[in-house]
Structure formats: C-alpha cells, structure tokens
Amino acid sequence: MKLVAVTSCPTGIAHTYMAAEALEQAAEAAGHEIAVETQGAAGATALTAEQIAAADAVVFAADVDVRDKERFEGKPTVTGSVKRAINDAAGLITEAVDASKNASKHAAPASPPPARAQNVALGFGSRLRQWLMTGVSYMIPFVAAGGILIALSFVIGGAEIAVMVDGGTFQGTEYPGVASLSDLFSEAGIAGVMYKIGSLAFEMLVPILAGFIAFGMADRMGIAPGVVGGLIAVEIEAGFLGGLVAGLLAGAVTMALKQIKVPRGVSGIMPVVVIPLLSVFVVGFIMIVVAGGPIASVQSALTGWLGGLAGVNAVLLGALLGAMMGFDLGGPVNKVAYLFGTAALASSNLTVMAAVMAAGMVPPLGLALATVIRRKLFSQQERQAGEAAWLLGLSFITEGAIPFAAADPLRVIPSTVVGGAAAGATSMAVGSTLMAPHGGIWVIGLIGNPLGYLLAIVVGSAVTCGVVVAAKHVGRSPAETSPQAEASTRQAVAA
C-alpha cells in the first residue's frame, strides 16, 4: 500500500523529524511504501502531486496546522499528534491502512489508474496555483466574517448605515459620520458597530491574501513583506489584483534573499534583521513608486473617458460599466465605475446607479451558482466560499467573488466581466432606477422597475455561471484538477 504523511511540530527542529523517521520505519516494517513531508525548520520538501495522487491514505502527525492541507482533499486520512507518531508509529500506519480499506469499500469500484502519463515535477502553473490557493484559504474567513457582518448591518440598520458610520449623503440627507469609535454604538447602534467591524475585516482581505501568498512561496519570512505590500495595495487602491502582485512579488523577493550566501558571522542576523528589512523595503518601494503612479493615472484616464461618453447609447454604457464592475471586484477599475454611478446618482441620473449595482451583485451570485450546479469544478474551500457568496452578492458586496478570482484569475475574471456587462446592459435596457448608492436587495424599495432589475441580476448571474463553467474546462492540466473532478472523469471513462 502507498502512504503519504506530513509531520509538523511547534519548533520544527526535533519532533517533526523524529516522527518522520518513526513513520518511515514502521511503514517499512509493515511492508508499505511511505513518503513523508517534514514541515520543519530545515524547509519542507513538498510531496509531489503524483505521490499524493498515488497514495492510498494520508497520515497527519502534527501539533500545528498542516500547510496546504487542501492538496490531500478526498483522501482517506488519519490524524495524530507528533508524539503519537513517535511512540506508536505502527499503530498510526495500521489505522491509515484500515482507513484506506474502508474508503475503498464505500467508494465506487476501484477505478483504474489514469492511463495518461503524469508530468513528474510540479509545473510552474501548478505551483503558482498552490501559492494563490494558500493566500485564498487564509483570506476566506475574513471575506465570510466581514461580508456577512456588513450584509447583516444593512438588514438591521438599513442601507444608510454605511453613510451614518462613514459620513456622506444618502437620499438627500447629509450624515457627518461617526468620528470616534467610542461613540459608534450610541450614535449608530448595533448595526453601525457590525458595519464597522465588517469594514475593518474587509480592509484586511488584501493584506492577508498577499501575506499568505508570500508565505506559501517563502515560508514565514514571506509574511511581513507580503502583508506590508498588501496594505500598500489597499492604500494605492490596487484592489485584490494589486494584492496578488504584492504577494507574488514579496514571495519572490524573499526567496531570492534567502538564496544569498553570507559569511557565517553575518548569517545570524540575516533572518532576524536583514531579510525582513530588505524584503519589506523592496516590496514597499516597488508597490508605492512603481505600481502606485500608473494605477492612479489609469484611474483618472478611465474617469475622464467615461465622462466623455455622456451621449453614448445607454445599453452600451450599462454593459461597459458592468464589465468594469466585474473586472477587479472592488479594485481600481471597479471603483471608477462605481464612482461614476454615484456621481450620476448625485445628478439624478438613476438608471446608471441601478446598472452599476446590478453588475456589482452579479459576480458573487454567478459564482455561487456555479459552485452549486458544477460542484466538482471547485475545491471544497471554494464551495464554502460559495455559500457565503449568496448573501454577499445579494448585499452588493462584490468582494464575495474575490476568493474565486484570486485562486484562478484567468478563468474567473472573464466570467465576472461578461456577467457584469450582461447585468448592466439588461438593467439599462429595462430602464431600472436606483435611488441609493448601495444596499443590494435590501434597498429593493428604492429600485424603480424592480422586476426588470431582478431580471438583470438573473441574466448576469447565469452568464457569469455559464462562462466560468466553460472556462474551467479549458486548458487545465491534470495536476490542477481537483481530486473529485479527476475521480469522476475516470469513472466516466470506465463506465
């Protein structure tokens, strides 16, 4: 029988390796093959996708979280403490063998091994996807918690809660905003507090995404430059795409710095001072000086261009704004379209705002729909993100789509762009209006021609769903396919 294992302990210099050795000995003694990934301080040699695919069962001997656990999704798994693995490795191996036997009893008749040749080393594309998935998996709780809190605050406090807290104009009423957090509860109530907490959680989306992409690439040393790069991406309004760039950049810079050989006298301060200092500075410098300027000028160019489109056909304008809303899901292009909508709202052009909001609701809804009708195309984490995405989409929290887009941007972004365009165009075509700058389905009372508006959302969501399902079938290498999807294709071939 073929087994794989991951060992991991708090310090990563002793028990991780003892457990690995004990498991290897016990497996050999029982006549099984085992490959162990030691997630310790000496750096982990990752199990290859082929080793994992070929394994009959997985053993986790870990006192701290196993990194990149989603690689093992769908495999029979046994989990024990590191000490258990050292003291009773034979017992864990026996359990793993039993788990595998039980799993194959319940599963469909053993599927034949895939005939196609598997690529041996993990290609760059698969590694890139793994890095992105690491970032996304740490980000998802922030999306879920922050998004749902914001959505609930709209339900409880009405859509004006956002301007009550942040200041601004809603339906002609001017709100000064809450200046001090200590006054928040008394001035804006529980809904205001929920909105604030949710907003702060949302501000962490991009830093966490960037920080943990870099962590996936360069281990702990990647977190600082990644998080700082992500914070700057927020500051320069670069959105989640800026966060992806910051994370990959931070990971690459840190990996490069770790390669540098230095005299032994200096090597002690490398990880403590030199690498953090240099990596944070380099990433920050590039994000601010190199990336910041172009993003700002693209934004102002787009704004000027949109302003010049005053006389254009309304349906076309709706499609264009919708596409922009779906492009970067809260990023710079999305912001330009949204501000164009609120500016139109301020000058009493209510159809533009309706198109913008419809297009902003579509990405999470369309992707949530896709996770339901084509479950197997999505990882378990994406499916969980899909469950939260329903509420986020209905609440016009476009960021609900980011977990999908960040994990697989080239396939997901086209779907949100096209779906957003469809929603924007439809909303314009049916002449829906909206008198609020946000609120989603909770401000349905302020929407003119609500049935037409709902139609726009249904059309847009269906288009997003269709495009993403089609795109997910294009150009996937076997290693990228999720285990379930692979299993089902194999069974289909066998049948």
Place this chain on the structure above:
Amino acid sequence: MSDLITVDLVELDLPGQDRKAATAALANRLAKEGRVTDVEGFLADVRAREEQLPTGIEGGIGIPHARSAHVTTPSLAFGRCADGVDFGASDGPADLVFLIAAPDGEGAEHMTILASLARRLVHDSFKNALRTAPTPDAVVTLIEKEVLGR
C-alpha cells in the same frame, strides 16, 4: 561550521529529578563554550517550548530545545542521568537528555543537521549505544558517526 557537539558539551552524570536543573546544567555548558550568549534568555525560550508540549518521548528520552536569538551556533548538549529526569513522557522519566540549541531564523543548512540528529533519536540502537558509551569522547564519536556520517 564548528562541530555540533564537543566533549565539553557532554555530561555523563546529570543531577536527577529536576527538569529545570538538568536543562540549566546543559545550557551552562553551551554558554561556557560561547554557543549561547544569554543563558537565562535561552532557558526562557526552552521553557516556552516545553510549556507548549512537554518534549519527553517514550523510551527515556527528553529533548528540551529551542530556536533562540541567544544561540550563536547550532549545538547539541547531551546529558545522561541515572536517576531520570521527568520530561513529561507517558512512560516515566528520561535518562537521556538532549538539549538542542538552534539560532533563530530558518532555512539554513544547519537545520538539516539537527533534523538528521532528531531522526537518529528514534533508533533504539543509537539510544542504547549512548546509554553504554563509557566516556564523553565516545559519545561525541558516536554522534558524529551516526548524525554526520563521519
């Protein structure tokens, strides 16, 4: 790179019973050799690790260890204790104590040496040879042979 262990880092007659005293005795040896700059600071790091999860392993092994800013050179101090020292293993006190000191940070080559040391510790033959080694010199030779392959 200087050696992982030297005869001055071996104590064949550790004071028994008290985990703290045993660890401190070994840590002082590391400090005397200039491998640890601040004994108290290093011991605090070791205690912090020990409090997360006791490091004792069945079969009479205690492995207090830490990655610490107070460590200059990756080092092993080895102690033998006839009376046994409790390191929280389920089957009782440890008679072999390995104090592992690693500099803070990660990724460096020395970590692989500590890793291969840890791997040897689960082999009964290695443990038994350490129990019967007559002199500190024999201990050092044994560890160098098993861990570093020389």
